[in-house]
Amino acid sequence: SADAGLNLTNIQGDILIGMKKNKELFFFFTIINSTLFRSQLGSGILPLITPTSQLLAVDTQPTTAVNLAFSQRGLTTLDITDDLGDTAFANGQIDNVASILGDETSNWESAFAGTSIHGVFLLASDTVDNVNATLSQIQALLNGSITEAYSLQGQARPADQQGHEHFGFMDGISNPAVTGFSTPLPGQQVIDPGLFLLGETGDTVTRPAWAKDGSFLAFRQLQQRVPEFNKFLVDNALSNPNLTADQNAELLGARMMGRWKSGAPVDLTPTVDDPVLAADPQRNNNFNYSHPGFDLDTDQTHCPFSAHLRKTNPRAGLTPENTANHIIRAGIPYGPEVTDAENASNVSSTDPSLERGLAFVAYQSDINAGFAFLQQFWANNAGYGVDPIIGTDGLGQPDVPRSPSGLDPADPTRIITIEQDFVVSRGGEYFFSPSLSAIQNTLAI
Template identity: 55%
Template sequence: MKSPSFYILLGVGFAAAAFVDDVSSLQRRDADILIEPEAIPALPSPDQATAAAASAGLNLTNVQGDVLIGMRKNKEQFIFFSISKPQVFKKQFKSNILPLITTTTQIINPPKRPKAAVNIAFSARGLAQLGITDDLGDGAFATGMRTQAELVPSPLGDPVPVTAPGRWKPEFSGSTIDGVILVASNSEDNMKPATAAITKLFANCAEQVYSLSGAARPGDQEGHEHFGYADGISNPAVQGFDTASKGKPPFPGQAVIPPGQILLNNTGDAIARPDWTKDGSFLAFRQLKQLVPEFNKFVNDNPLPVKGLTKKQQSDLFGARMVGRWKSGAPVFLSPRVDNVTLGKDPMLNNDFNYTVNGVDDPTDQSRCPFSAHIRKTRPRADQTGGDAATTAVHHIVRAGIPYGPEVTAAEAKANKSTKDRGLAFVSYQSNLLAGFQFIQRAWANNFNFVHPATGFDPIIGANMTQPRPVNGLDPTNPNRTVTITTDFVVSEGGEYFFSPSIAALASSRFSA
């Protein structure tokens, strides 16, 4: 799936005439770059977003386009780079790349969407390379993901050292990444002019370190991750962008958060930051390999002994209870025995629950949904005091990742063994990495005693440094049964923390010269 054109090194010579042609092709607005899965809440219309932004004092034209839209890109390319000549980089960026940076205002307005959307973000090392030494108020960002991952115990659950063979990709473990360029479009062919223009422009001032291409899955799997489950349903509504009014969510069950939970120096961000960081956001990137045939075998080998169901239905129920949703997106809390495709596809219904029955959150009842289910671990709703009020709002993130790699082949399915590389290019945006991405992974997914004592690990993304992961509550006929998962079906291959500056910041002398 990775076209050779995506691996053009940044050492390609710069040609001004070719760049003009490339930029012209980027600006033709004859194709859409976004998908609209039925299960995911729709983006606000331009008028709705404009009204919401005005009421919240938010300038969407100043926010890069990927930050708020969630998991709905058609194709996406991640180009990780290191800067060799900072002053030349700033000049090239100002004259040639800055005009290509796509804003939120553009991305939500179909007539204004470019053929390929371009965003950029910088690591702490990258900011230092450009002479930016300000404290952005986030310890995780300042130290970087590799350093965070190698703490003992690791807050991310990755095995240490990450440089050992078979662990992190060397491009991530080498600590040489200064930034990442994100290019999104509706086809790989439409991304080629963007990637070619960018690589040419940075030829004499930067070097490509790594590249990864992602794509929405085909056909009826659009909007689903590689295990087959609908993804991105629980993203929050951000005040000033989504159609929230007077604190009420635009879709039932959707959490409403102040813009400062995602965008720095906005309402809801209480941390002291430099003024220039306003409307920027921290980006957490993780390359998460998924062992799909192995996961499918594990699910099929563990049918739950629920009466009245076929063995296939019993296995499907086991997988659904691991995730907390059926593959359609229907939550097991609302459809506890069999899938309900109509429910799963309806964003007015598929998020409308909080784990209470008749207003009561029973800390012993896992009949509808295990406490360990992935979506319950990562968004506990009423399991936490205050539900989705201030106690949990600080931990919300906007997930904006995309699947990568090919579909499972017939040979892989038959052998129950992965031979192709596939997974999720995980991306999240937040104003506080320690309270956002890292907290969710460390304090919730990897915490055996969350949401209640002896709950077990998150069976999907929970990590225990390659050690077995005990999970409780998966079997509704025997809630005390412990299922021990000895294989990590989601494997971290590395990542980094970045800062996605505002448009105004990118145009300033900090990034442009």
């Protein structure tokens, strides 16, 4: 799938294809000795950083893939004064907290709310032991120049849930194809590389030359209230007479997400799951919400307007097709499986060691056109219904009822009110993931 158009040995590997391992540690750090840190970056750390090219072939994959990104505070600490041309990055995610993202500040992890996060190492491997060994190696190389500010251990879910997020839905199916890099699958939108990589075709912002082939990484720790979500589906199960009660609960969940748990798109199979379709990459993304004989602006019999998938990428619902607001997602679940006690009570435990959710990662060249746009102007927007998965009232208030129509295919005008948030933001930060040459020539001394 590679092409000579992009310098794949220079672009960090997580951006275009994701490191795709079963364990991924997000190690957020504070730089306490900038000169020492910079002196170790080129010869010490750079050889450990995994470029895209290394992930493309099985035989060049490292045991532990490593990527590195900096917050604005981190770049400032390194005495990098150039303006990267992104106000959201420059101001930090905390600046977006309530009014743009709709987060409740009180739910934020203190590290994200504070000022100590200068950067993040992303360490991905098959085992936590491998990840920890690489982290020790990095810390030894950095020789006390950083301290841990916070860390989050991501892990794929076990057994047949592998690849599924904690609500049970297959994830990682619909990322955009990148012009000159990936061959699009049927239905996959093809987007200019400049939407994800600074300084490439499609990026129109003026940037310092060294920022080319870097990308902004929006990180979010999104807690998922799984027992509450499951209870909501059971309590509000639809009433298709051909389905069992369990299947009617599954149907409601699928319509809130826009895909079945298998990954089959609701737009193509609105009332029954189709695992064969779900598993077929030639078909599982080949839809755009339009159907002959149906009015795209009123038809919710196929997929509800508010479905998470449709909210975050309306496809043919926008004409001309939107080419401005896209992200590449590379997140991984974190936290343990739901316990029997939580299942029995239908309530998420308050024990911090049982918190679970999505370590959400989105890459884009413009945060206000990428992640922040999708959250604020699409997911949180009541027009066509607030996203039942990630939508908030956009004002930082908890559990504000959302009232989307379209969830019941038998009566698309029926409103099913959702009284609580199933996803709770625990905060995050915006980072810049520089090219390998920028690490070598600009960040290192």
